[in-house]
Ligand code: BES
């Protein structure tokens with residue numbers, strides 16, 4: 001779907017439909033819609049049909065102009081729910097539903113007026129960004145592996161942005177931002193929903209190579225032999241049980257002049273299938289474990305958005321990618337591993353493999369890059385789902401400001417993060433008789449213990465947070481902008497953090 005500006009007086013607007021928003025139980029329409037009704041939509045203003053529309057979230061209605069009406073023959077209203085419960089999510093989802101309605105009824109050139117955002121508790125560029133993000137992301141469905149029904153209705157050709165005045169800079173930028181992050185979220189969703197025999201570590205590496213090619217990123221793909229010779233004994237232990245070649249993907253965006261800045265580092269868990277290994281999982285819903293590379297997918301998605309939007313910051317992504325499989329060569333409970341940091345790990349459960357691959361990526365980031373900050377993102381623990389459910393991710397770390405920044409940015413982007421504590425006494429659960437630490441404790445505080453394990457690999461001076469997205473990477477509920485399946489959770493927050501990060505040479509938090 002193309003996005004195209006049309007600057008003209010209202011009377012000269014042409015589109016196959018025009019989209020407006022409405023609040024539930026509102027006494028009168030939003031200001032911009034009311035003006036449109038006065039100027040051009042007189043045919044609808046007196047109609048009872050308008051009053052029948054409830055404007056509940058996810059609800060849309062199509063109103064047809066009488067025949068002979070010039071210019072715009074349909075008005076589509078999308079419900080936002082009650083005004084006092086408005087969040088930017090509502091707008092994003094309403095836009096998604098409106099565009100899906102367009103697809104359903106074959107509207108090729110829908111439009112939206114900038115005036116449609118008047119009266120919303122959001123600045124108009126931000127409202128446009130949400131609308132376009134929801135429109136584009138909500139239309140996308142992964143269909144690469146379907147050979148039937150491929151003739152399903154096509155998406156609208158062009159989404160028209162209708163305005164009487166030339167848009168200002170923030171408004172123009174909002175379009176690029178929305179397109180960039182929608183492409184990023186779509187990439188992350190497609191990778192995550194892809195089965196493990198498609199989205200292999202090699203496939204993720206190829207995806208990274210293509211991103212590098214398109215956006216002049218640097219990329220380095222370390223194979224298992226190099227990881228072993230570099231001393232990444234923890235990553236290698238997980239990878240050694242898999243026939244599928246494992247890789248550590250290192251991708252870097254360093255536009256001219258930023259090459260020597262301390263980078264922001266994103267680390268994503270890339271377990272392309274988590275069987276549990278020798279500590280084999282139960283068969284129930286095991287297919288869902290193809291999603292265990294959602295963290296890596298979100299980092300690649302963030303790089304897609306970063307590349308498209310042309311960010312002026314140095315950002316590095318490190319993605320330890322492998323399957324976790326049972327095999328004659330697989331690592332075993334009781335094994336002691338020597339990690340890249342030099343610390344030794346006693347494996348209690350081979351199913352706690354995420355932290356085992358991440359610890360080498362963290363230590364590698366610290367050693368190689370002296371990062372300005374590290375954010376790791378991972379489907380790390382079932383315990384996180386027990387604690388926070390499916391709509392909230394956990395944030396844990398060694399720096400309160402960075403934790404606060406994640407929470408605030410996430411809230412603005414429609415991704416909810418909630419903090420869990422990381423007091424040092426949680427490490428007691430990991431004390432080992434034979435090594436520096438065990439990889440699991442007992443069942444209590446599972447998400448926190450995962451975090452305290454990772455904390456051992458990051459010096460306190462480096463701001464670090466761990467995002468546990470085990471609950472949020474996947475949804476069984478269609479929200480509009482995010483249909484059922486993989487969510488791409490984290491892409492928008494990572495992208496926005498990178499965008500807001502201070503330029504050149506400064507290492508303090510924004
Ligand atoms: N990949 C899983 C966590 C997970 C569970 C992600 C459900 C998404 C949905 C992780 O590797 C795992 O198996 N964690 C174990 C940790 C335990 C052995 C300490 C878990 O949560 O049971």
Ligand code: MN
Nearest residue numbers: 274351352353
């Ligand atoms: Mn596991």
Ligand code: ZN
Nearest residue numbers: 271274292354
């Ligand atoms: Zn896992």
